[in-house]
Amino acid sequence: MSEYAHLRLADRIDARRRPVDVLFVGINPGVRSALTGHHFAGPSNRFWKLLYESRLVPEPVTFEDDDRLPEWGLGITNLVARPTPGVADLSRAELRAGRSALERKVLRHRPRMVAAVGIIVYRALFPEEKIVVTGRSARQIGGTTVWVLPNPSGRNANFSYDEMLSAFRSLQRHVARNRPVNPSRR
Numbered sequence: 001m002s003e004y005a006h007l008r009l010a011d012r013i014d015a016r017r018r019p020v021d022v023l024f025v026g027i028n029p030g031v032r033s034a035l036t037g038h039h040f041a042g043p044s045n046r047f048w049k050l051l052y053e054s055r056l057v058p059e060p061v062t063f064e065d066d067d068r069l070p071e072w073g074l075g076i077t078n079l080v081a082r083p084t085p086g087v088a089d090l091s092r093a094e095l096r097a098g099r100s101a102l103e104r105k106v107l108r109h110r111p112r113m114v115a116a117v118g119i120i121v122y123r124a125l126f127p128e129e130k131i132v133v134t135g136r137s138a139r140q141i142g143g144t145t146v147w148v149l150p151n152p153s154g155r156n157a158n159f160s161y162d163e164m165l166s167a168f169r170s171l172q173r174h175v176a177r178n179r180p181v182n183p184s185r186r
Helices: 031-036 047-053 063-072 092-109 119-125 161-178
Strands: 022-026 074-078 113-117 135-141 144-149
Touching: 022 092, 022 144, 031 063, 047 063, 047 161, 063 074, 074 092, 092 119, 092 135, 113 119, 113 161, 119 135, 119 144, 135 161, 144 161
Parallel strands: 022 074, 022 113, 113 144
Antiparallel strands: 135 144
């Protein structure tokens, strides 16, 4: 286990305030996120910029604003709670347990969409899938459709920023088209 294992990063989900349109799911907290107490806090992570530029949030935000996500019908969690320097530090058992925990969260909070933030997250959820593409998946967790987004880490060389933004915008369009007229009621 790592020296950061004692740190825990709180979920930012509050379906009592407003129904959750999208529950973003990361693989696990990085060290900087664990130390700051905020999701996607790495200096090269583009998650927050992508949220704003895709119009998923109405104003520019940073990792320090993660507790505001429920204001906009968004939530955030991780598949595995234990912070690590990298995904390679996670065991298969942790990923399996994380899937079960995520399913319980989805059943409790009933988001309209689960967004796997990174193909690695999706593969951890559905290891039998051989080909993974960004966008709406045919798979569900807890009865909720899963959407696949590129990992916004600055270390992700598989996607350009424009490709990432396109994927986030596609999610935003789907959410906007399918949002109930009165989002405070289900």
